[in-house]
Amino acid sequence: MEEVKVIGSRTSGFCTRVEWALKLKSVEYEYLVEDLTNKSPILLKYNPILKKVPVLLHLDKPIAESLLILEYIDEVWKENPLLPQHPYERAKARFWAKFSDEKVLMGSFEACKAQGEGKEKLIETAQEYLGFLEKEIEGKKFFGGERIGYLDLVVGWIPLWLDVMEEIGEMKLIQVDKFPCLHQWCKTFMDNPVIAESAPSRKSLVEYFNASITYIRSLEASKE
Numbered sequence: 001m002e003e004v005k006v007i008g009s010r011t012s013g014f015c016t017r018v019e020w021a022l023k024l025k026s027v028e029y030e031y032l033v034e035d036l037t038n039k040s041p042i043l044l045k046y047n048p049i050l051k052k053v054p055v056l057l058h059l060d061k062p063i064a065e066s067l068l069i070l071e072y073i074d075e076v077w078k079e080n081p082l083l084p085q086h087p088y089e090r091a092k093a094r095f096w097a098k099f100s101d102e103k104v105l106m107g108s109f110e111a112c113k114a115q116g117e118g119k120e121k122l123i124e125t126a127q128e129y130l131g132f133l134e135k136e137i138e139g140k141k142f143f144g145g146e147r148i149g150y151l152d153l154v155v156g157w158i159p160l161w162l163d164v165m166e167e168i169g170e171m172k173l174i175q176v177d178k179f180p181c182l183h184q185w186c187k188t189f190m191d192n193p194v195i196a197e198s199a200p201s202r203k204s205l206v207e208y209f210n211a212s213i214t215y216i217r218s219l220e221a222s223k224e
């Protein structure tokens, strides 16, 4: 067997997307659970620069950064391709992936942690970003077309993680009437058994976000 290991954290959407890719390609792997409050020597050895999860170890060679890991997995294991075949479509998928991580995800997180003045504006900005994804999925089953692809895995944090952010942040970003296509995509994506089986429990995410948001807010309050 080709030795494949994932250093990860079960509540991390960046790590879950890597597990989804490996599962969709039927690649067997060992999962090394990382305690991010007390980083292990193995994480520091294999990702000494960023010290973040996920890290994919393939035959003892490390690859960091989840988007790059997805590309690597797609190049090494050819079955069930994740990225589109046409170079232009590939470039577009990469654009949306970067936009989703840098703007939609970060914008939603900022809105989640904000309190009081300024929160409404952050909610509007996050919804503006989500609106671009709504247009992108309109008329399609998956971002990847008829099958789950690279971009579906990248925006795969929306159905579960965003739902939890909405609860913890006491806000609603994806109203069904404003985002009908994205809403439908969330259902179709989570109905896939491979996706559902490797997603963390909602309860574990609520606990994780509650603790993280409380901690971040207390740090920010102590700076004021």
Ligand SMILES: N[C@@H](CCC(=O)N[C@@H](CS)C(=O)NCC(=O)O)C(=O)O
Binding pocket: 009, 012, 013, 014, 036, 051, 052, 053, 054, 064, 065, 066, 067
């Ligand atoms: N851009 C990175 C983000 C990874 C990331 O932020 N991982 C978090 C867990 S969700 C982490 O390892 N945090 C530990 C730290 O920042 O010290 C990716 O796509 O892999």
